[in-house]
Amino acid sequence: MDLEGIARKAGVSRSTVSRVINNSPNVSDRTRQRVLSVIEQENFHPNIAARALVKRRTDIIGVVIPSPANVFLSDNNYYPMLLSGLGQATRALDYAMLMWLGEVTHDDQHLMHKISNPHLTDGLIFVSLTNDHPLYTKLSRLRIPFVMIDRPFADLDYANYVSIDNVRGGEVATEHLIRIGRRRIAHITGMMTITDAHDRLAGYKNALRAAGLPIDYRLIVEGQFTYEAGYHGMKTLLPHQPDALFAASDTVAAGALQAAKEAGLRVPEDLSIVGFDDVDIALQSNPALTTIRQPIRDKGEVATRLLVDLIHERVSSPQHVVLPTELVVRQSCGG
Amino acid sequence: MDLEGIARKAGVSRSTVSRVINNSPNVSDRTRQRVLSVIEQENFHPNIAARALVKRRTDIIGVVIPSPANVFLSDNNYYPMLLSGLGQATRALDYAMLMWLGEVTHDDQHLMHKISNPHLTDGLIFVSLTNDHPLYTKLSRLRIPFVMIDRPFADLDYANYVSIDNVRGGEVATEHLIRIGRRRIAHITGMMTITDAHDRLAGYKNALRAAGLPIDYRLIVEGQFTYEAGYHGMKTLLPHQPDALFAASDTVAAGALQAAKEAGLRVPEDLSIVGFDDVDIALQSNPALTTIRQPIRDKGEVATRLLVDLIHERVSSPQHVVLPTELVVRQSCGG
DNA sequence: TTGTACGCGTTATCAC
DNA sequence: GTGATAACGCGTACAA
Numbered sequence: 001m002d003l004e005g006i007a008r009k010a011g012v013s014r015s016t017v018s019r020v021i022n023n024s025p026n027v028s029d030r031t032r033q034r035v036l037s038v039i040e041q042e043n044f045h046p047n048i049a050a051r052a053l054v055k056r057r058t059d060i061i062g063v064v065i066p067s068p069a070n071v072f073l074s075d076n077n078y079y080p081m082l083l084s085g086l087g088q089a090t091r092a093l094d095y096a097m098l099m100w101l102g103e104v105t106h107d108d109q110h111l112m113h114k115i116s117n118p119h120l121t122d123g124l125i126f127v128s129l130t131n132d133h134p135l136y137t138k139l140s141r142l143r144i145p146f147v148m149i150d151r152p153f154a155d156l157d158y159a160n161y162v163s164i165d166n167v168r169g170g171e172v173a174t175e176h177l178i179r180i181g182r183r184r185i186a187h188i189t190g191m192m193t194i195t196d197a198h199d200r201l202a203g204y205k206n207a208l209r210a211a212g213l214p215i216d217y218r219l220i221v222e223g224q225f226t227y228e229a230g231y232h233g234m235k236t237l238l239p240h241q242p243d244a245l246f247a248a249s250d251t252v253a254a255g256a257l258q259a260a261k262e263a264g265l266r267v268p269e270d271l272s273i274v275g276f277d278d279v280d281i282a283l284q285s286n287p288a289l290t291t292i293r294q295p296i297r298d299k300g301e302v303a304t305r306l307l308v309d310l311i312h313e314r315v316s317s318p319q320h321v322v323l324p325t326e327l328v329v330r331q332s333c334g335g
Numbered sequence: 336m337d338l339e340g341i342a343r344k345a346g347v348s349r350s351t352v353s354r355v356i357n358n359s360p361n362v363s364d365r366t367r368q369r370v371l372s373v374i375e376q377e378n379f380h381p382n383i384a385a386r387a388l389v390k391r392r393t394d395i396i397g398v399v400i401p402s403p404a405n406v407f408l409s410d411n412n413y414y415p416m417l418l419s420g421l422g423q424a425t426r427a428l429d430y431a432m433l434m435w436l437g438e439v440t441h442d443d444q445h446l447m448h449k450i451s452n453p454h455l456t457d458g459l460i461f462v463s464l465t466n467d468h469p470l471y472t473k474l475s476r477l478r479i480p481f482v483m484i485d486r487p488f489a490d491l492d493y494a495n496y497v498s499i500d501n502v503r504g505g506e507v508a509t510e511h512l513i514r515i516g517r518r519r520i521a522h523i524t525g526m527m528t529i530t531d532a533h534d535r536l537a538g539y540k541n542a543l544r545a546a547g548l549p550i551d552y553r554l555i556v557e558g559q560f561t562y563e564a565g566y567h568g569m570k571t572l573l574p575h576q577p578d579a580l581f582a583a584s585d586t587v588a589a590g591a592l593q594a595a596k597e598a599g600l601r602v603p604e605d606l607s608i609v610g611f612d613d614v615d616i617a618l619q620s621n622p623a624l625t626t627i628r629q630p631i632r633d634k635g636e637v638a639t640r641l642l643v644d645l646i647h648e649r650v651s652s653p654q655h656v657v658l659p660t661e662l663v664v665r666q667s668c669g670g
Numbered sequence: 671t672t673g674t675a676c677g678c679g680t681t682a683t684c685a686c
Numbered sequence: 687g688t689g690a691t692a693a694c695g696c697g698t699a700c701a702a
Contacts (some may be wrong), residue, residue, distance in 0.1 A: 002695055013673045018697060028671060045452040049387035050695035053678045058384065060433070073415050074615055080408050087436030091446065096455070098395070099434045101422030111426065117380040119679090120431070194556065210595065227619060254619060261621075280409060282397065284562060284589060286596075286621070339677055348689045353681065385679035388694045440699060454695095 001042050010038045013284050046197055047254035052119075058218035061090050061307060063298045064100045066135065067128050070189075072101070074226045076251045078296060082127065082149070093308050095122075106134045125149060125297025125309045130193035132154075143316065145310035151195045160310065162303040162321040166196050169292045169325045170203020171210075173246045173274040176290070178211045180333055182244035182272055186219040188233035188256060190248035197225075200248050200276065216240075217230040223252055230255025243271060244333075250282040253289050257332070258332040276332035278328055287331030294325045338405035345373045387454075394520055394554050396642060397456035398433045401470065402463050406526075409561045411586045411616040413631060417462065417484070420635025423645045428643050430457075442470045450652045452663070453478040460484060480645035480652070482638045486530045495645065497638040497656045501531050504627045504660045505538020506545075508581045508609040511625070515668060517579035517607055521554040523568035523591060525583035529640040532560075533585050535611065553573075558587055565590025573598050578606060579668075585610035588624050592667070601670035613663055615628050622666030629660045 007014045014029060019027050020035040020214060027035075038044075063086055065072065065079070072079055090097040100115050112135060123173070124146040127250045129136055131153045139146065139159060148156075151163040177185050187204045190197030201220070206264070208215050218240045223229035230252035238259070245260075247253035253275030257267060265271050275282055279294035302321055309315045342349045347366060354362050356368040357405045373379075387393045398421055400407065400414070407414055416498075425432040435450050447470060449455070459481040464471055467487045474481065474494060484493075486498040511518050525532030536555070543550055553575045558564035565587035569580070571595070580595075582588035588610030592602060600606050602622060610617055613628035637656055644650045 004695080005698095008636070014696080015674080015698080018671060019477060019672090026671060031671080043478075045448070045454060047388070047454045047695050048452060049384045049393065049454060050678090051697075053382070053388055053680085053695080054382035054697050056678080069419055073419055076615070077408055077411070083434075084404055084408055087434065091435075092439065096449070097434050097436070099418075099432050100426075101424065102426065102430075109697080113380070114431070117383060119380060119382045119384060127555055227615065258619070258621075280562065281619075284593070284616075286593075334521060338700080339679080349680085349692095350682090350689060351687085354688090357681085382679050386681070388679080388696090391694080574674045583697060606700090 001044055002047065002075075002214075006035065006038050006044055009042070010035045011315050016114050032207045057122055058120065060096045060098050060121045061304065062098045062100065062115065062124045063127065064115060064124060064129070064135070065127045066102065066104050066130075068101070068103050070305055071128075071225055074228075074251065075249065076279045078249075078251075078277060078279050081279070081296040082300045085297035086125065086304055087300075089301040089304035093304065094135070095304075095308065102125035108118045112138065116142055116144075121167045123311045124157050125303050125307055128194060128196075129193060130191065134226035145307060147307045147310070147319075149303050151199075152205075152229055153195055158318050160306060160317050162299050162306060162323070164299070164323050164325050166199030166308045167203040167206065169276065169294070170246070170326050171207045172203075172325070173200075173276065173292050174204045174207035175211075176205055176327060176329070176333065177244040177246060177272055177274060178207065178213070179271065183213060184219065184240075184242045185213070185244040185246060186221070186237045186240070186242035187246045188230055188237070188248060189221045190223060190225040190252070192222060197331075198246055200246075202248055215303075223248060225249050225252060227251050230257075231259045234259035234262075245271060245273045247273065247275050250279050250285075250289055250291055253291070253332075254281045254285050257285055257289075268332055272334060273332040275332075282328075282330070285332070290330045290333040291328050292325050293328045295323050313315065336379055337382065341370065341373050341377060341379055342431060344377070345370045359423060364581055379520040392457055393455065394429065395431045395433050395456045396639065397433045397435065397450065398462065399450060399464070399470070400462045401435070401460060401465075401468055403438050406463075406560055407512050409563075409585065409586065411441060411612075411614045413584075413586075413614050416614070416631040417635045420632035421460065421639055422635075423632075424636040424639035428639065430639075430643065431541065439469055443469075447473065451477055451479075458482070458646045460642055461531045461640050463529060463531075465526065466490075467528050475544060480647070482642045482654075484634050484638050486534075486655075488530055493653050493654050494653045495641060497634050497641060497658070498530075499629045499634070499658050499660050501534030502538040503540065504611065504629070505535035505581070506542045507538075507660070507662050508535075508611065508627050509542035510546075511664070511668065512579040512609060513542065513548070515607065518548060519551075519554065519574045519575075519577045520548070520579040520581060521556070521575070521577035522581045523556045523558045523559060523565055523583060523587050524570070525560040525587070527557060532583055535581075539581055558583060560584050560587060562586050562590035565592075569594035570598075580606060580608045582608065582610050585612045585614050585624055587621075587624055588626070588667075589616045589620050592620055592624075603667055607669060608667040610667075614619045617663075617665070620667070625665045625668040626663050627660050628663045632659050633658055
């Protein structure tokens with residue numbers, strides 16, 4: 001059953017049915033009621049494809065999460081929180097959300113072509129896109145608006161993004177450890193192909209410098225935003241006897257905590273730990289983790305709203321949104 | 336630029352371009368190469384809406400996850416694993432994945448109508464749909480094929496589903512606790528509006544009965560598949576001095592473990608714990624959790640394949656797939 | 671307030 | 687192996 005069929009049953013023309021569906025004011029109440037009841041009775045669904053064909057809009061937003069499985073699967077509830085924010089906002093704005101999950105390789109031209117099809121989605125949100133990613137270089141040729149969650153590297157300054165001030169976050173975390181008297185402060189980074197990891201490391205160094213403390217590269221380990229990276233990173237650090245650790249994420253911190261415990265260290269007495277994110281694992285660890293809380297759900301919501309504004313040309317590119325973070329003090333630092 | 340434009344540039348007709356795009360064999364190699372190069376050069380994307388209009392297929396699968404936020408956000412990496420399986424399979428089958436996240440209320444007719452629009456998605460996958468959910472009663476009127484992940488209640492026996500044998504899982508978990516000498520075995524359930532919780536409880540009771548042990552209702556607490564439910568559930572159980580706990584999920588078990596520790600109980604000496612799922616938190620707990628491993632990613636993959644088979648009418652409803660589980664013994668039980 | 675007529679970009683069916 | 691043409695179902699001038 002299509003518009004035409006509904007129209008016949010209601011004794012009106014196709015256009016009138018269309019007007020009813022699209023809430024046009026130019027329909028008499030009597031006609032509207034009659035049409036609505038037929039629509040209800042026939043369980044009519046407008047054909048989205050036909051509509052999209054003429055309106056040149058699908059009202060679908062694409063979300064691309066190209067993180068490798070080991071990150072997507074193991075970063076505690078970071079991604080669920082992000083998805084929750086994205087999903088809630090798309091629904092509130094009456095859009096649908098198309099999701100592209102998992103790694104994309106250079107060979108998979110077919111997939112990249114599909115993702116960037118301007119007739120399928122009205123806009124795209126990229127989550128944690130690394131600068132070595134095959135999609136990264138194709139962004140400039142994209143014909144629909146897009147928003148990145150997490151700041152891209154400087155060469156993509158024309159891009160819209162929603163992020164947090166990771167440099168400041170790294171500084172605050174490290175300053176806290178300095179303030180409580182720690183001097184041999186270690187750092188386990190995230191993937192360095194993401195600015196988040198980069199910036200948190202920069203913040204860590206800033207704070208050390210500002211306090212007149214040396215930057216000891218034996219106390220800095222490159223990691224991956226995973227529990228395993230935290231665990232093995234800590235094992236690497238132990239011989240250099242840190243008295244504190246700033247981990248690039250709570251999941252990393254939890255892995256490091258486990259390694260420290262297994263080595264017989266007491267936390268926080270022998271080792272203070274600060275994480276980043278404030279996801280579930282921060283509260284579930286023993287001791288609970290001091291951390292830098294970031295508004296993960298908000299990042300998803302704000303990115304979605306921004307994208308929709310771009311789609312409707314209510315704002316123009318590039319837009320850069322930076323959301324606030326907050327130090328949350330728990331038992332893993334003592335005090 | 337559309338088919339017509341490509342056709343002009345390549346000096347052929349629209350139909351020929353269409354044939355090239357759809358890999359029809361009835362095109363000479365010379366023509367095909369010419370057309371392909373124009374397509375490449377113009378960065379042409381076929382209009383999906385126009386194609387869907389005539390083919391009556393969108394090649395989009397809808398995934399509905401109506402879990403309340405506190406479950407979706409807090410069940411460790413259960414949902415990421417499921418999503419990973421769903422995403423991987425949809426990609427492999429050359430479909431796109433549309434996602435509907437979050438609670439749906441009775442009032443939101445608009446949303447329910449959108450989700451069930453047969454012109455938007457070719458089929459639907461419902462994840463953890465509770466029997467008190469507004470969508471539950473609408474399933475029979477759905478005009479596109481659908482697959483449920485996790486078995487629905489008996490009144491929906493006409494539905495396709497992919498699940499595991501939760502009764503047997505509950506039995507195996509409880510039998511293990513009995514085998515190692517436990518007698519006062521408690522159980523914290525999941526949401527009882529889901530058959531998973533129901534069946535695991537049934538399995539627990541079966542095992543007790545088979546061993547000639549009494550079913551003590553003071554040792555059974557109704558929970559919610561969350562860490563908090565496990566934590567508070569354990570507090571409720573402590574006065575009745577259980578010597579073992581079978582928790583409906585690992586996340587629940589982790590919460591219970593924390594409560595037990597805080598009460599001064601040693602695990603596994605004073606209390607043995609078995610969880611369910613084998614998600615990350617099982618390995619990250621101290622001690623690591625004995626658990627019933629279920630193939631979460633596989634559930635997503637199999638459900639997707641089944642749905643696509645239904646869409647192409649390669650199989651007919653109802654299909655019921657039951658995947659295997661496995662007891663994984665770790666330190667939380669001793670031994 | 672309602673109806674008519676055209677176009678959106680593709681696939682499918684024929685004819686050649 | 688290729689081209690012309692008729693749908694597919696909707697929105698929207700424009701006319702009435």
